Amino acid sequence: MPTMSQEHSPNHCFTFTERENLYDQISHTRFMALVMQPDVDIHEVGEASNSFGEYLFVTISCRTEQPKRLLTFWGLGYHEHRERWIADSWQWYESQRKSEKLPVLAKEEAHQQIKDREVFVRANATPSEQSPRAKLYEAIADLTDEDGALSKLEDLGWMFLGDTDEANNE
Numbered sequence: 001m002p003t004m005s006q007e008h009s010p011n012h013c014f015t016f017t018e019r020e021n022l023y024d025q026i027s028h029t030r031f032m033a034l035v036m037q038p039d040v041d042i043h044e045v046g047e048a049s050n051s052f053g054e055y056l057f058v059t060i061s062c063r064t065e066q067p068k069r070l071l072t073f074w075g076l077g078y079h080e081h082r083e084r085w086i087a088d089s090w091q092w093y094e095s096q097r098k099s100e101k102l103p104v105l106a107k108e109e110a111h112q113q114i115k116d117r118e119v120f121v122r123a124n125a126t127p128s129e130q131s132p133r134a135k136l137y138e139a140i141a142d143l144t145d146e147d148g149a150l151s152k153l154e155d156l157g158w159m160f161l162g163d164t165d166e167a168n169n170e
Helices: 018-023 028-035 107-124 132-143 146-156 164-169
Strands: 025-027 040-050 053-062 070-079 084-095
Touching: 018 025, 025 028, 028 040, 028 053, 028 070, 028 084, 028 107, 040 070, 040 107, 053 084, 053 107, 070 107, 084 107, 132 146
Parallel strands: none
Antiparallel strands: 025 084, 040 053, 053 070, 070 084
């Protein structure tokens, strides 16, 4: 498996460590270094939502990698089920779209968009007490995965644990 020193080779911009591949997750510092590599093109930067919350999505490709892969990273957002801001890590998935059909953004402008979002998230990422449901979700998600945790909570009937409105309706 590659080590941190093997991360950037002439033919592979996107070489990840065994742990990064296992969790499809990298640190914010590593993400910033990755997107600023000279042979990495940034195609999209924008805020959007997925089933976990609202995040910044960044789609990139590598000019020297063949076959060319298109990766979309998401981070710098609020994870609704964990009830916490995510500021220090990025998840990713490989997109099936064709990079040739996407524009290439000016790296400095894209970098500034990421930095602006980071400032916003870090300003809002004040510690807050998680509900019992969020604590349980986080424990299950850390042991399994995000989708699995949501399914487990639904199976247990604990989706509304800690929600006073739901508890009052029973």
